[in-house]
Amino acid sequence: MFFSIIIPLYNRPQEIKELLETLTLQTYRQFEVLVIEDGSVNDAEAIVNSFAGQLEVRYFKKPNEGQGFTRNFGFERAKGDYFIIFDSDCLIPANYLEIVNNSLNTNYLDAYGGPDGAHDSFTATQKAISYSMTSPFTTGGIRGNKKGIGQFHPRSFNMGVSRQVVEKVGGFIITRLGEDIEYSIRIHKAGFKIGLIPDAVVFHKRRTNFLQFHKQLHFFGRARINIYKFFPGELKAVHFFPAAFTLFIAFALISNILQWQIATLCNYLLLVYILLIFFHAWWRNKSAKIAFLSIIAAFTQLTAYGLGFMQDFWKRVIFNRS
Structure with missing residues (x-):
């Protein structure tokens, strides 16, 4: 299976550098990377292009529309059998794609989501925020949990969809304010099989201070x-x-x-x-x-x-x- 990894980017050049560095270490090598700059002022073109010898990577610039429509831009240009969406503030374990490929070969899913965790390099505040978002004592406990309440809805920081899903369901129809959950619900309603791959973990930085975290959760x-x-x-x-x-x-x-x-x-x-x-x-x-x-x-x-x-x-x- 050939994967297309799609990463929207907005004014975060250092983050994309760290993410791409983790992708160079993947044990499964059948993939391409599409980085789409969504109207950034501080772009990462030079950084992304510096990985050309290590990754099959393509860089695009477009006017600002938000992450949902930026992912659609990537869908339209991706070559893969399966599209994987990451947020730019994620770090990807070296065996991530190998885990996903093996899981899809064993129990195929038309769309999947994976959990997130805290990397050893994260600050204490980032680790605390990661705990809160995944704890059974907060609403975060239903994320990345096989025993969650109701249907499982993949989140777009760690989400994959097959080419067949995009061809039948289309892409995102809203660009912010819960666009990933809305998309997951439409995929469910179209009759596709969605599930969690529990070992497909990414390290998600989220926010670096509590004020930023408050704004994000209010949203x-x-x-x-x-x-x-x-x-x-x-x-x-x-x-x-x-x-x-x-x-x-x-x-x-x-x-x-x-x-x-x-x-x-x-x-x-x-x-x-x-x-x-x-x-x-x-x-x-x-x-x-x-x-x-x-x-x-x-x-x-x-x-x-x-x-x-x-x-x-x-x-x-x-x-x-x-």
Whole structure:
């Protein structure tokens, strides 16, 4: 099988350098790389071209349209039997393509997704954010999990689709705000087989500080409502959890300020939750510092997502505004 790896890029030349370096180490060599610069000011043309002797790599420039339509640009120019999408802030283990190829030969999937993890080189904050996004004690626990709730929806930081899927379903029809989940749902509805390849892990840097992480998760919360506008049946009870958590935090603060009796119970519940995160993160990362930062990451994730979710639920569902 010949793979086409498609990477949208926007003003991140150093990231693409690190990603391409990991691709030069792949044990499975039947692949090409398409890097599509999506209207960047700080482009990576020289960096990408420096890999020409190590990879079958092609570089393109186009006006800014967002990652969804940029991936479509790659689909139209790819030569492969199977298209793999990475975010530019990922590092790819050397055996990634070998794992995917062997898995597809054993149990073919028309589209797949893989989990993400933290690389040893990541900062403590990045490792804490990675923990939060993959922890069973946050909504991130349903990502990259074979026992997730409902249908499995690959995420575009680590996602593959066959040429047949693109030819029948087409590409992305929205470019941001949950474009990967919307695409996965359409692939499901077209009758194609989608699944998780649990060993096809990538190391995903995500954000480097909690302010950036807050902005990203606020955007994710809004994206869930955007998906609802396309597919109302895809809004599940679990998607309301971050909003409920955010409201609970607000209620706990008010009850403590006004010295209500229920404040003691609220504080107890929050303490139990904090301790669960701390000790689980410590066990997983073997670091008290990362465990402490994981508490901040988890609260940032849930409240930012919850605020974004409530903002667009109020505006686009209650008031039905565009």
